[in-house]
Amino acid sequence: MIVVAGPRQVGKTTLVRKALEGHHSTFIATDQPLTRPADPLRGSSPATGQEPGARPTGKWLVEQWSKARSATLDLPPGRHHVLAIDEIQKIPRWSEIVKGLWDEDRANGLPMHVVLLGSSPWLMLKGLSESLAGRYETIRLSHWQYAEMQEAFDLSLDEYIYFGGYPGSTRLLSNEARWRQYIHDSLIMPTINNDILQMRRVDKPALLKNLFELGCGAYSAQIISLTKLQGELQDAGNTVTLSHYLHLLSEAGLLTGLQKYAGQEHRKRASAPKLNVHNTALISAQATYTFEQARKDRSYWGRLVESAVGSHLINNKPEGTSLFYWRNGPHEVDFVVSHADTLLAIEVKSGENYRTPKGLQAFAETFRNARPVVIGNGGIALADFLLQPVETLLN
Known part of the structure; x- marks a missing residue:
């Protein structure tokens, strides 16, 4: 995995989005409002509304990862898919979930690359050191010179x-x-x-x-x-x-x-x-x-x-x-x-x-x-x- 870390507003998201141009990729941001599920009693259609300020959960992360897996499997042999997750530290127990999903993908030989972005130094460092040791490379961004x-x-x-x-x-x-x-x-x-x-x-x-x-x-x-x-x-x-x-x-x-x-x-x-x-x-x-x-x-x-x-x-x-x-x-x-x-x-x-x-x-x-x-x-x-x-x- 690639981990892009640094303070706010130094270009982490812009950098990753630019790097992903021209590649098969999925970019998700955990700080965006979540989509409401369909309400069968009211007959509402899926994804018709949003919950402002709702925090993503571990279940949501697994769902997004599964969608990226499907996109990877749909590619012809030799092609790769990139999953980028912005502000990953906002998901509870994110590092444990990512570890399980990453290790499963490696065991199955899934050609999917993962990029994690975050601006909270404590949660990023804690999650990386406790659960993901040996599984990532860090790119640190700082204030512009x-x-x-x-x-x-x-x-x-x-x-x-x-x-x-x-x-x-x-x-x-x-x-x-x-x-x-x-x-x-x-x-x-x-x-x-x-x-x-x-x-x-x-x-x-x-x-x-x-x-x-x-x-x-x-x-x-x-x-x-x-x-x-x-x-x-x-x-x-x-x-x-x-x-x-x-x-x-x-x-x-x-x-x-x-x-x-x-x-x-x-x-x-x-x-x-x-x-x-x-x-x-x-x-x-x-x-x-x-x-x-x-x-x-x-x-x-x-x-x-x-x-x-x-x-x-x-x-x-x-x-x-x-x-x-x-x-x-x-x-x-x-x-x-x-x-x-x-x-x-x-x-x-x-x-x-x-x-x-x-x-x-x-x-x-x-x-x-x-x-x-x-x-x-x-x-x-x-x-x-x-x-x-x-x-x-x-x-």
């Missing part, structure tokens, strides 16, 4: 920094009010309400939403203690609750809390997190600044630039790579990338004047194997950094 947004939509560097990497929102860039509404209604709220609150136990949903809004609106690219956040949030729980909610937001592709780099693992866990969005659109959509106003405010724009660098590292770091920040007294390093024996200390400079950052010097004195990297004035041009894979830095 600058290179992709530039090639597909001709976004400038400044437009990418402000509007971020959601491809579906680009048609609304000329109307910022509609663009903000789209980001809020089509991305933020479905991710929080459907992918987090419906799929995980959250005792204080209002607190999670407030944490997201405050983390994106005021504190992205900033280090802040959970105790301070506790004081700024309404209905605040304890710091353990906030840390857990921040983890949920990170897994959903919204907001991450980076830990401080240190030699001892317990010191990393105990440190105040540095918040960073996974997509700068999440900052701009909740701000009062327009695109032009944001560009004129050097302090605010600098925070957007640093958040863009952080999101590029978060979304595109290779497997086995860890991302941190570092601070010791007055000295600070924006990002620390650790991969095997490679240790990078990254400083983002968005201002016009360049001075060798003292934080990089202090970090290099503390960790002798570290390689300093400056992004912006005096170092790698911001556009060049965002256009290249993170692996390039590690070589």
